[in-house]
Amino acid sequence: MHEQIKKDILAVLSDLVEIIKVKEDRDIVEIKSLSNHVIHNASVFQDEDSISVAILIYSLSKIMERNEKELDYGKILGMLNSASAGLKNNDDSSFRKSIRQLFSFIRIIDSKLKLYINEVINQAQIKKGCKLCEHGISVARASEVLGISRWELMHYMGKTTLIDQFSEPVNVSQRLKFARGMFQ
Numbered sequence: 582m583h584e585q586i587k588k589d590i591l592a593v594l595s596d597l598v599e600i601i602k603v604k605e606d607r608d609i610v611e612i613k614s615l616s617n618h619v620i621h622n623a624s625v626f627q628d629e630d631s632i633s634v635a636i637l638i639y640s641l642s643k644i645m646e647r648n649e650k651e652l653d654y655g656k657i658l659g660m661l662n663s664a665s666a667g668l669k670n671n672d673d674s675s676f677r678k679s680i681r682q683l684f685s686f687i688r689i690i691d692s693k694l695k696l697y698i699n700e701v702i703n704q705a706q707i708k709k710g711c712k713l714c715e716h717g718i719s720v721a722r723a724s725e726v727l728g729i730s731r732w733e734l735m736h737y738m739g740k741t742t743l744i745d746q747f748s749e750p751v752n753v754s755q756r757l758k759f760a761r762g763m764f765q
Contacts, residue, residue: 582673590634593619594665597638601654601661612642620712628702630673633680640687641724655687656745710734 593615619635628631642650660683667675706727711734713723720738724731 582668582676583628583637584630586628587668590619590631591665591668593634593638594668597641598658598661598665601658602652609646612638612645616642616709617712620709620716624726629726630677630680632709633684635675636706637680637683637687639709640684644687654758658684658685663751707733707737713739714738 596615597612600608600615605613615650616635616638617640619631619753660679664679664683667673667679706729710720710723710727710729713726714720714734718726719732720734724734727734
């Protein structure tokens, strides 16, 4: 794992642990913000570790938003600390194992949540894919890195106003002039 990515993930996991230790009303917003921060590294380095951490953090925020009482915060903190320890000891496989355990834990929290969690994780992947595209990564590469279909990602992006935020309208005469200039 790239050293810069490792440092950033460690910092984010440390921030997440601090947020979860002291429960406050703004925790969910702060956790979602952390998820967006991690996705920036994923867009630069296009690595799966940053993306999995971003999706994990976003999924945790969604579960906290809807079923905060169902979570065993002590167990989550233990697994987060285990993931951090793996990174600190340059043991990437231990880190990845802890992240997988966190995903598994999220999936089995409650029988009512089992159906919901898979959807949350899938939606988190799609949303983070959109964020990758915001950072200039192609739809094909974002879907490949996240393990989702291009169609799911394009469908979600079509519903957002992402394109409207960045594209400046060009009048027809300017486009025609540009096109003609290409063939001269």
